[in-house]
Amino acid sequence: MKRTVAALAGDGIGPEVMREAIKVLRAVEKAHGLRLDIQEALVGWDAIDKEGKALPDRTLALCKESDAILFGAVGLQYRDSEVPKEKRPERAASLRLRRQFGLYANLRPIKLPAELAYGSPLRPERLGDGIDLLVVRQATGGLYNTARKKTEAVLEVRGEGAPMQQVLRAVDTLSLTASEIERVAQMAFLAATLRRRKVTSVDKANILETSILWRQVVTEASRRFPDVTLEHMLVDTAAMQLVLRPDQFDVVVCEGMFGDILADEAAALVGSLGLLPSASLGARHQGQVFGLYEPAGGTAPDIAGKNVANPIAQILAAALMLRYSFGWQPAAQAIEDAVRKVLAAGYRTPDLRGPSTAGFRMVSTSEMGSAIAEAL
Ligand code: IPM
Ligand code: MG
Numbered sequence: 001m002k003r004t005v006a007a008l009a010g011d012g013i014g015p016e017v018m019r020e021a022i023k024v025l026r027a028v029e030k031a032h033g034l035r036l037d038i039q040e041a042l043v044g045w046d047a048i049d050k051e052g053k054a055l056p057d058r059t060l061a062l063c064k065e066s067d068a069i070l071f072g073a074v075g076l077q078y079r080d081s082e083v084p085k086e087k088r089p090e091r092a093a094s095l096r097l098r099r100q101f102g103l104y105a106n107l108r109p110i111k112l113p114a115e116l117a118y119g120s121p122l123r124p125e126r127l128g129d130g131i132d133l134l135v136v137r138q139a140t141g142g143l144y145n146t147a148r149k150k151t152e153a154v155l156e157v158r159g160e161g162a163p164m165q166q167v168l169r170a171v172d173t174l175s176l177t178a179s180e181i182e183r184v185a186q187m188a189f190l191a192a193t194l195r196r197r198k199v200t201s202v203d204k205a206n207i208l209e210t211s212i213l214w215r216q217v218v219t220e221a222s223r224r225f226p227d228v229t230l231e232h233m234l235v236d237t238a239a240m241q242l243v244l245r246p247d248q249f250d251v252v253v254c255e256g257m258f259g260d261i262l263a264d265e266a267a268a269l270v271g272s273l274g275l276l277p278s279a280s281l282g283a284r285h286q287g288q289v290f291g292l293y294e295p296a297g298g299t300a301p302d303i304a305g306k307n308v309a310n311p312i313a314q315i316l317a318a319a320l321m322l323r324y325s326f327g328w329q330p331a332a333q334a335i336e337d338a339v340r341k342v343l344a345a346g347y348r349t350p351d352l353r354g355p356s357t358a359g360f361r362m363v364s365t366s367e368m369g370s371a372i373a374e375a376l
Contacts, residue, residue, distance in 0.1 A: 137259025
């Protein structure tokens with residue numbers, strides 16, 4: 001069966017890592033007799049420059065016609081002052097797409113392959129049985145998405161030159177409904193049944209009303225998964241435990257901003273953001289899950305255009321797409337195996353450089369992509 005993919009490369013290193021992911025998809029397509037129709041479209045600053053907005057109508061229309069979105073990265077902080085904040089790519093493209101397609105759960109699998117253990121900032125004895133966890137965060141409600149978001153008490157400051165505005169108070173609100181919590185909890189428990197059957201639900205139930213509700217709803221949802229162990233942990237404790245003993249975690253489920261922070265913290269334990277994919281999933285529709293798949297890292301403008309970025313996160317994001325949205329397990333597995341094989345053979349992009357490069361084969365973005373495609 002043919003599947004269509006909207007490929008939105010975006011800014012910074014987005015285009016160069018996307019190129020490698022498409023190369024690998026073409027290789028797996030051939031090796032596994034699959035049919036993929038990959039359509040590229042503009043997003044981010046690239047789209048603002050060429051079409052006037054971060055998520056052009058044409059791009060959105062293409063996404064709607066597609067079976068999944070393969071996303072690169074958007075956002076260039078040094079250009080932020082060029083447009084009002086609602087129009088910046090982080091809000092106008094990333095958050096907009098999550099909301100538009102009801103992608104309520106964001107999944108970040110974080111795994112440290114044995115052959116890259118040297119890259120972890122943790123001492124070996126802290127790594128224990130290794131790092132292999134999945135952060136599931138609520139992505140359409142919570143602190144980022146609540147309608148009440150504003151700046152108040154704006155003061156006009158007059159001095160020399162044009163009057164300037166000074167904001168004296170800003171408001172964001174965190175609101176979550178029981179059903180928003182229920183859905184993401186269900187996703188976390190389901191994921192746990194395919195893993196080590198443990199869910200750590202992270203909240204701030206000693207302080208926040210939303211967290212008290214969170215704990216209640218997650219506990220209720222857990223009754224339907226009797227073979228999955230549930231534990232509750234306060235978010236500050238979780239932040240600490242992640243660096244003290246990361247091997248205690250299997251699936252971590254939490255509100256969006258808690259998850260944003262904890263996922264980056266967990267990712268840092270792996271030593272490079274260039275290895276980790278991310279999936280934003282919505283409701284099942286006619287047996288298929290629509291999803292947006294992207295690297296967990298950002299646009300990395302400092303290394304953009306130099307052919308040094310690690311394309312593995314984007315390539316693994318493509319594998320997640322084949323697995324979750326298309327149900328093509330063997331093809332997804334083949335990509336993940338090919339990545340392992342190439343790493344085991346010593347191929348390394350600069351971010352994975354160890355204490356020394358001895359025994360490694362240092363490669364560029366495109367060489368890494370080609371090596372993975374050939375391994376397929
Ligand atoms: C991420 C990013 C985004 C998020 C921002 C850019 C909206 O930090 O994907 O982790 O927090 O979800
Ligand atoms: Mg983030």
